[in-house]
Amino acid sequence: MAKSKIYAGLEIGTSTICVVVGEVLGNGSIKILGVGQAPSRGVRKGEIVDFETAQTCLNDALVEAEEKSDVEISSVYLAVSGSHIESLCNKGSIRIPEVEGINEITEEDLDEVREIARDIKLPSENVFLHSIIRDYYVDGQEKVQNPVGRQGEVVEADYHIIHGIKTRLQNTIRCVREIPINVEEVVFSPIAAAQVMLKREHKDRGSLLIDIGGGVTDYVMYTGGSVAQSGCIGVGGDHITNDISVVMKIPLTRSEKLKIEHGSALVEDDGGDSIFLEDGPLTSGLEIDKELLNQIINARATEIFEQLKDRITKYDDLDTLGAGVFLTGGGSKLKGIDKLAEEILGLPVSLARISSMSGASAPFENPQLATSMGLIRYAQMIDSDRSENDNMMTKIGKKLGGIFRGDSVD
Ligand SMILES: Nc1ncnc2c1ncn2[C@@H]1O[C@H](COP(=O)(O)OP(=O)(O)OP(=O)(O)O)[C@@H](O)[C@H]1O
Ligand SMILES: [Mg+2]
Structure with missing residues (x-):
């Protein structure tokens, strides 16, 4: 049986910094050894500003994770x-060259087709973050899983390409390296979260994972088993808190408490229900109209x-998402958010659940840890692909391709 291996996943979120230490056991299952969480400061809309x-x-988060897991985190x-x-x-x-009368597709041909797919003009300050294979086609044939070794004249490949501004990505990496902690891989957050929040079946039938964080909402959409769309919207749960603070004229910390304890994303007529604040020198005695509170939340x-x-819907039809929508991130804990998403997107919406790990049980219940947990699964996949490839550096594209095609979280 293969040896077990320990990995650490880190998300520096706008609201929370999460570190998860996980052990991939010899049989491939993942055991969570420990989790460290610290309130985040100096981060704005998912990016480090201070x-x-x-x-x-x-x-703080690293120390807690080390103590809980009894593992020294170096990367x-x-x-x-x-x-x-x-x-x-x-x-x-690409056209496959004929060698001794045979057009056999090789790994090198796939490297080349990937480079051709990546031959696009990115904004000058941007770099590639991921190049994820969607589908291969040989001589126009429908979807071929792995064309290596097959014969054909033309190979086509559809790639999902994720890119971002180099200096901003480097900023986050530098922040970690200065600790000093080594950064093994950089992963776009929703791609990591999807590794544990969506099952293979969800990806095959079509699904949309939405991670509502504090400063941003990340998403990744799968159709036919592979990534079709992904991105980040610069609005999250903290904007809701901020709106409550501005409209109700109460401090942010009190708005956050109000949102969590009494707020709903659905504007229901609460029959003139009011909430009387009893705490805080600035807020004690204040009467909050519940309907107005929910209207503020609902609007954002x-x-x-x-x-x-x-x-x-700019590129795809929502009706193609047979498995529906899955919500995660701290913002998904907001009351009524699933129903509102259902109304707007016209699809069944569920709160995503991690189902494929063992160990400390509490983290599985917390959607705020989805990304860091997903990173452990991602690390496992990268490493198993790595050990299959002798020449790691030249295989990076295929490595990522393998992960996103054949991934499984079952
Ligand atoms: N019980 C709750 N009800 C409503 N909202 C909640 C609840 N718990 C947390 N939140 C909200 O979740 C958000 C934080 O979520 P999360 O920890 O996933 O964000 P993050 O990863 O730190 O940020 P980001 O991904 O945007 O950089 C905050 O806006 C917070 O108010
Ligand atoms: Mg997040």
Whole structure:
């Protein structure tokens, strides 16, 4: 049996810094050894704006994770987000050379077709984050899983390409390296979360994973088993808290408490229900109209789902998502958010659940840990692909391709 291996996943979120330490056992199953969480400061809309402050919070989360897991963390798989991260789909196509009368497709041909698919003009300040294979076609034939060894004259490949602004991505990496902690891989957050939140069956039937965080809402959509769209909207749960604070004229911390304890994304007529605040020197004695509170929440949450709908329907039909929509991230804990998403997107919406890990049980219940947990599964997949490839550096494209085609979280 293969040896077990330990990995750490890190998300520096706008609200929370999460570190998960997981052990991949010899039989391939994952055991969570420990989790560290610290409130995040110095991060705005998923991007680090104040290095020193963010590093202090990061240290707190790392120390907690080390203590809980009894593992010294020297390297991490790092999730990144931010509304500068964009995606597109592109096709590459090559003619297979004839060798001794045979046109046999090789690994090198697939490398070449991938490079052709990546031959697109990105904005000058951007870099590739992921190039994810969607489908191969040989001589126009429908979807071929692995064309290596087959005969054919023309190979085409559809790639989902994710890119972002280089300096902004480097910022997050630098923040971690200065701790000092080594960064093994950088992964777009929803791609990591999907590794544990969506099952293979969901990806095959078509599904949309929405991660509502504090500063941003990340999403990834799968059709026919592979990534069709992904991106990041610069609005999250903290915007809701901020709106409540502005309209109700109460401090942010009190707005957050109000949102969590009494708020709903659905505007129901509460028959003139009011909430009387009893705590805090600035808020004690204040009367909050519950209907107004829900209207504020509803307006922002509606904006998030409308923006998402506009983005998705620009390229795809929502009806193709047979498995529906899955919500995760701290914002998914908001009361009524699933019903509102259902109304706007016109699809069944469920709260995503992690079902494929063992160990400390509490983390499975917490959607705020989805991304960091997903990073452990991602690390496992990268490593198993790595061990299959002798020449790791030249196989990076295929490595990622393998993950996103044949991934399974069952
Ligand atoms: N019980 C709850 N009800 C409503 N909202 C909640 C609840 N718990 C947390 N939230 C909200 O979830 C958000 C934080 O979620 P999360 O920890 O996933 O964000 P993050 O990963 O730190 O941020 P981001 O991914 O945007 O950078 C905050 O806006 C917070 O108010
Ligand atoms: Mg997040």
